[in-house]
Amino acid sequence: ENSTAPSTGEVRAHGLVHPVDLVVSIIILLGVGYLFYETTHFDEVSPLFAQNIQPAMYPQLLLWIIAFLTCFLPFEHLLLRKKGKNIDKERSAPVHPLTGITIVFLVVIVLAS
Numbered sequence: 001e002n003s004t005a006p007s008t009g010e011v012r013a014h015g016l017v018h019p020v021d022l023v024v025s026i027i028i029l030l031g032v033g034y035l036f037y038e039t040t041h042f043d044e045v046s047p048l049f050a051q052n053i054q055p056a057m058y059p060q061l062l063l064w065i066i067a068f069l070t071c072f073l074p075f076e077h078l079l080l081r082k083k084g085k086n087i088d089k090e091r092s093a094p095v096h097p098l099t100g101i102t103i104v105f106l107v108v109i110v111l112a113s
Contacts, residue, residue, distance in 0.1 A: 017074040018087065025073045032067045036060060 039056040077087045 016078070018077045020091075021074040021076060025070050028070045028073075029067060032063050032070070036063050039063070 039059045042055040045055055080087050
């Protein structure tokens with residue numbers, strides 16, 4: 001059978017948004033949303049030590065920056081295509097097994113604390 005359709009393992013960007021990057025962006029934005037919610041529970045600092053900035057302000061600022069940059073991730077392939085790069089070709093290499101081990105290790109550390 002001569003099928004020109006990509007296999008299930010091949011996901012390519014045909015339009016404005018890259019599907020893999022869109023999923024990654026949604027996961028990142030969900031994480032940012034959860035962490036932003038957690039910063040709303042920080043204790044207030046006494047005015048003596050506040051120095052015009054509350055404890056939640058700096059983490060929230062970082063989370064806003066991460067969310068802002070994440071919104072550009074699904075469109076990255078458009079910029080790379082103009083430079084002559086194929087984002088799918090560069091991502092075709094399998095993920096190194098050490099990556100999975102690192103993820104498991106970090107999850108165990110977070111759950112243990």
